[in-house]
Amino acid sequence: MAINSGSTHEWTGTSGDNWVLHQQRLDRMLQTFGDAALAVAGPRPAEHALDIGCGAGTTSFALAERVGTSGHVLGVDISPQLIARAEADTPDGASVAFQRADAASAPLPPAAFDLLFSRFGVMFFDAPTPAFAHIRKALKPGGRLAFACWRSAAENDWVRLPMTTIRHLLAPPPSDPEAPGPFAFGDPARIEQILTDAGFDDVAITPFDADIPYGHGATRAEAIEDALGLAFAVGPLSRALAGQSEDLRAAAEDAVRAAFGQRPGATSILLEGAAWIVTARNR
Ligand SMILES: C[S@@+](CC[C@H](N)C(=O)[O-])C[C@H]1O[C@@H](n2cnc3c(N)ncnc32)[C@H](O)[C@@H]1O
Structure with a gap:
């Protein structure tokens, strides 16, 4: 299983289920990055925005607040579980x-949106x-266009730390930095090439x-256990x-618990995150 694995089809299965289950913790982890992307996206009243890979809809709701009832937001996601959660959580009005x-082929109205966000x-x-x-x-x-994406796995402590901890x-x-997955846009030159070739300026x-803030608990000990679970x-x-023996999983758990214990944080374990905030314009 490659470190960058996580392609589209996984989101309709286990990954989608897990994101629904851990949504609040994941939202807490991602909020700062989403806020930074939202700030540069600058949604305005009456605008129409498309939220790509919207998950459970947290950023779609934030966009909807900004465009107001004279505007509109469409959230598109490949995961039925996450779309069901987003629909259930939609605030009245x-x-x-x-x-x-699949956003790559979704039937979307032509030239309809002021803003593409993710x-x-x-x-x-x-x-x-x-x-x-x-x-x-x-x-x-x-x-x-405005989106947040991760930089490389090597720059992101939330994955580098547990993965290096279990190396023994x-x-x-295997690592293919361009394989579809969380770190596929680690190389900024690649992002620029993709967007330029796709017709953005x-x-x-x-x-x-x-x-x-990784995991959450009333005490530091609880936070470490919660981070481990996540x-x-x-x-x-x-x-x-996945699929490894119980003994190996138990040994990995001990090692990662000890590693998380080295990181700061009172009610969450604080792990360094490194993202790109990307903007572009349609020609
Ligand atoms: C890392 S999650 C982020 C979810 C959400 N944007 C958030 O910040 O909470 C990635 C999301 O992209 C969605 N996704 C992956 N491939 C997709 C595709 N081809 N079309 C639409 N959504 C996709 C997944 O189902 C998942 O909800």
């Missing part, structure tokens, strides 16, 4: 709708250039670093350990 579809939802396409070219057709001429137990999984890629349920560590 919010100007937002959800569509379960919080970590655009790194999973098998063929990113045609996917972005397809989505761009839904953007008005001159419309904006399990050989590191004015591509700007800015690093954004923030501590990720690392074993969602993300690269959980995928690397």
